[in-house]
Amino acid sequence: MSRDTAPRPLVTILDDEPEIRQMLSDTLQEAGFDTLSFGRARAFEAALATHTPDVCLVDLSLPDTDGLTLVHRLALEQGAIVIIISGRAQVQDRVTGLELGADDYIIKPFDPAEVVARIRARLRSAKPTPQAGTTARFNGWTAHFDRYVLQDAQGTEVTFSHAEGEVLRLFLDAPKRLISRAQMQESLGGVASESFDRAMDVRISRLRTKLGEDPKNPQLIKTIYGAGYIFLGDVNWD
Structure with missing residues (x-):
């Protein structure tokens, strides 16, 4: 006997550190999310042609592009929630990221459970109420x-x-x-x-x-x- 289940939200992870990608992917999948992980911005942007993520986790220190520029483009062109994950802890970096369209900013090192909580909070705030139109x-x-x-x-x-x-x-x-x-x-x-x-x-x-x-x-x-x-x-x- 089959039953309908709600689709799992898709979270993309863009970070050049394999250990962080694996840790986030394992934690998010266990929490009920689907994930796609990328170490380079080029591969990530290519995947956007065929996948529509609900949330994008983006590291700012990428080897092949400026992370802030990518965040700005994602905010303008994608409907996804954009959350920066970065080792840059200066206030100005956080302000700049938010000004360019990011929805949240998480500083490394972080507890993976915090990332899950932040994502869930953002998805709740972005979800239209049943009576709301589009x-x-x-x-x-x-x-x-x-x-x-x-x-x-x-x-x-x-x-x-x-x-x-x-x-x-x-x-x-x-x-x-x-x-x-x-x-x-x-x-x-x-x-x-x-x-x-x-x-x-x-x-x-x-x-x-x-x-x-x-x-x-x-x-x-x-x-x-x-x-x-x-x-x-x-x-x-x-």
Whole structure:
């Protein structure tokens, strides 16, 4: 007698250290994930033509490419969650990684159980609620969350990253309501810190640019200094 089972999320691991790849692969498979491991960015990028990962774990110190450049490209072109795993512990490295679109940053050495927990938290925050749609219309714009695309009234499209999409959905799910920094941190699974605040500022700034907002006088995403943000659009979900 057969029974239906939910598909196992696919996690890709890009790290040039074989021991780390094996450790992560074994831990993640035991935790209920499928994995693909790569030691070089070229092989990893080739695999993206035939595989659609749910989560990408990316080391920054790669022998054949700049890890930060790869993270930025993944954030723009893939719908996957991007988590950096790196030995670079400086605050500026973490801030830069998040600014370029990464969803999280884990510093080596790490406990594999922490990686599993971070992945599960990110997957929970990215999973639409049953009543949530994939297309939202507001003030002449259409947001396609299944394609990570914003479309204006003339049909011109601009892509947004998974990280930017998390923030946009948060606004569209609660229009004309104040969203505090603490609420953003709780909803998006981040850790309250200067780097998290900076990452939110960058994501919101990029969303404003893509929505054609005047940075000195935005009309859709308003900053309430000392309190948070309010999205002032009229939203309809399909």
